[in-house]
Amino acid sequence: MTRVFASADDVRAVLGDEIGPTEWFVIDQARIDAFAEATDDDQWIHTDPERAATGPFGTTIAHGFLTLSLIPRFAKELYRLEFGTTRINYGLGKVRFPAPVPVGSRLRATASFTELKPSTAGVTVTTRYVVELDGAAKPACVAETLVVVS
Numbered sequence: 001m002t003r004v005f006a007s008a009d010d011v012r013a014v015l016g017d018e019i020g021p022t023e024w025f026v027i028d029q030a031r032i033d034a035f036a037e038a039t040d041d042d043q044w045i046h047t048d049p050e051r052a053a054t055g056p057f058g059t060t061i062a063h064g065f066l067t068l069s070l071i072p073r074f075a076k077e078l079y080r081l082e083f084g085t086t087r088i089n090y091g092l093g094k095v096r097f098p099a100p101v102p103v104g105s106r107l108r109a110t111a112s113f114t115e116l117k118p119s120t121a122g123v124t125v126t127t128r129y130v131v132e133l134d135g136a137a138k139p140a141c142v143a144e145t146l147v148v149v150s
Contacts, residue, residue, distance in 0.1 A: 002079060003080070004079070006083060011116055018111075019110060019112060022108045023108060032047065064097040071131075071143060074129065075127070085150065086149070088148045092146065093143075093145075094144055097140065101133060106133075109131045127147070129145065
């Protein structure tokens with residue numbers, strides 16, 4: 001269920017609390033191939049199932065940046081900021097990819113707001129996402145995003 005935050009104070013009230021998880025989302029080869037096409041990153045570990053079968057993971061794996069790029073999809077499922085008129089991606093804090101994502105894997109995410117900081121344009125919301133890999137001991141991705149809401 002998507003949580004709705006009507007004000008910066010609503011966000012401030014839940015700083016550090018976990019939101020989620022989302023529903024599971026399957027990473028298929030078509031998505032990996034589309035990402036490779038869009039980014040010109042066609043390394044064999046991602047796009048050549050035959051060669052990847054003999055590689056270190058026994059199959060193709062998703063690009064780390066593909067996993068990172070799913071954060072907006074997960075965020076939409078987790079929460080909505082209904083204050084301000086504009087949301088601008090300001091950047092990323094720490095980003096890590098602790099575990100590879102083999103083709104066919106299921107991912108889901110949680111989020112937690114970690115900081116709310118006034119800025120000249122409004123307020124900067126820092127959100128920590130953990131993208132869980134079904135059955136894995138480590139997450140697929142842990143990332144901080146910074147979004148300016150004005």
